Amino acid sequence: MRCVIARFPFDLSKAEVLATMKDVVPEPVTGGEYVIIGRRNYPAKQVGAVITRQDRRDFTSGEVTRAMTRLGFTCRSGQETAAPEAALPPVQAASAMLGGPSAPLGGPSAPLGGPQAPLGGSAPLGGIDPLEG
Template sequence: MRVTIAGHSFYLEPSEVERAMSGIKPEPISGESVRIGRRSFPIKQVGAVITRQDRRDFSAAEVSRALRKMGFACKPAPAPEPPTLSEPAPMPTTLLDDAGMDAPEPTDMTSPMIAPPAAPQPAMGFLSSMDGFPRV
């Protein structure tokens, strides 16, 4: 069967793919995978073995398409597991209390947090007594 991977045509049969992968130890699966015989392999590992190309030269989608065409069962990448917390994070005041410190008092939200800008200064001419140059 003719398949195209990374712009190159390969004539592969399912039995050839099975034979090529028979002596190969499967790598840990982190992306797409394919079932060959009784074992699952990462798509990129199979692509590298059957094409003898560097894994950076082809995409997983190309190899997956070719293997599906030959009748192999391909699976998408596993969904990432959401992080689980055993207990909620302590509130900041709890941390301060545990350290023997007092929590800061809440500020009055009606007072401005930032001082108002200073009144604008009068515009000075190009040369003035303020610029450090003597007047002529």
């Protein structure tokens, strides 16, 4: 596929990009745009420099991400990963992923009086033990 990067046309294919980037160690992604190639995240500028053999100042990361997207690679912005989601306890996060109820454990919808109640009902803890005789 013909791509234009830094005003120069390049005939690139996905297989060529994969082969070129196979032995390249990815630099750390520090908030800019990045390209996912295989299981690795490469900064867009690094990918552009390796593939075009041009200086990184000659092109923008936007040009590289447009070209890589057209070739079928996934491109992301580093700002997307910088915003953490509200942390939920693991059980609630799993329940939300499965589409379960969103009530917290021991909340108003908990059966049998909540987590502090014994299995027999909502009697207070420390009461008479019916098993002791």
